[in-house]
Amino acid sequence: MEFSPVIYQSCYLAHPAVKAFMCGSLSGTCSTLLFQPLDLVKTRLQTLQSGVQPGSGRVGMVTVFVSVLRTEKLLGLWRGVSPSFVRCIPGVGIYFSTYFTLKQRFFADGAPGPLQAALLGAGARCVAGVCMLPVTVIKTRFESGRYKYSSVFGALQCVCRTEGAKTLFSGLTATLLRDAPFSGLYVMIYSQTKYTLPREISQSSYAPLANFSCGVLAGILASIVTQPADVVKTHIQVSPDVFSRTSDVVQFIYKVSTNTSTTCRCRCLQPCRNNQINSCCNV
Numbered sequence: 001m002e003f004s005p006v007i008y009q010s011c012y013l014a015h016p017a018v019k020a021f022m023c024g025s026l027s028g029t030c031s032t033l034l035f036q037p038l039d040l041v042k043t044r045l046q047t048l049q050s051g052v053q054p055g056s057g058r059v060g061m062v063t064v065f066v067s068v069l070r071t072e073k074l075l076g077l078w079r080g081v082s083p084s085f086v087r088c089i090p091g092v093g094i095y096f097s098t099y100f101t102l103k104q105r106f107f108a109d110g111a112p113g114p115l116q117a118a119l120l121g122a123g124a125r126c127v128a129g130v131c132m133l134p135v136t137v138i139k140t141r142f143e144s145g146r147y148k149y150s151s152v153f154g155a156l157q158c159v160c161r162t163e164g165a166k167t168l169f170s171g172l173t174a175t176l177l178r179d180a181p182f183s184g185l186y187v188m189i190y191s192q193t194k195y196t197l198p199r200e201i202s203q204s205s206y207a208p209l210a211n212f213s214c215g216v217l218a219g220i221l222a223s224i225v226t227q228p229a230d231v232v233k234t235h236i237q238v239s240p241d242v243f244s245r246t247s248d249v250v251q252f253i254y255k256v257s258t259n260t261s262t263t264c265r266c267r268c269l270q271p272c273r274n275n276q277i278n279s280c281c282n283v
Contacts, residue, residue: 024096028088037077080142121187178229
């Protein structure tokens with residue numbers, strides 16, 4: 001029996017894993033476009049020079065935000081949006097489709113428990129994180145304002161030519177230490193808080209708002225736990241010539257935090273990973 005191309009294409013697009021990929025890509029696109037300014041401010045805060053004298057005024061999110069507006073105008077807040085799209089559109093799609101595939105493979109008969117949910121989220125995020133790490137490095141450099149790349153492809157060529165392809169995978173350990181716990185904690189907290197919702201809410205017209213609130217809570221808690229790893233990742237990817245290992249960044253931050261009144265270890269918690277929190281809320 002032969003299938004026409006139209007029927008074959010319809011069957012292919014109807015596959016749940018393909019639907020999960022497409023929905024994930026759409027959510028990644030929307031969240032990236034909306035929250036790129038916060039992601040840029042986060043990166044700028046994490047890469048600030050730490051020669052701050054004791055007693056100096058604290059540099060916060062609003063200060064960096066205003067500084068970007070003054071020096072780079074409004075569109076400067078969306079600097080790095082191109083690599084963000086290149087990373088998030090396929091990256092979130094890979095995450096969703098991997099998560100769905102793993103869930104169907106190991107928990108097709110029932111809902112996973114808290115630990116199983118954490119493992120599912122961590123496993124799916126590791127796959128997506130490793131696949132998109134080269135673009136993540138370029139994205140972080142775009143946002144830092146220290147590199148004058150003209151395009152994503154040009155940046156990839158420049159890094160490979162001047163620093164070697166190995167640089168595109170700098171910060172792999174810190175990235176996995178950030179992404180795997182973040183996604184694992186997020187899925188676990190989100191699923192458990194969602195299951196505890198009263199039936200009157202979960203089956204009412206307020207269900208989307210309740211699910212969104214569960215996602216925001218899970219994202220905030222997961223971000224607080226994984227923020228130090230995010231700071232380490234940013235330093236390695238922006239300055240691989242200075243920090244070659246995760247331990248180098250940890251030692252540097254520890255010395256700075258003990259010599260100044262500003263604690264750099266969890267810098268930029270306010271705008272921390274809002275783009276990831278809100279894209280995950282679409283689960």
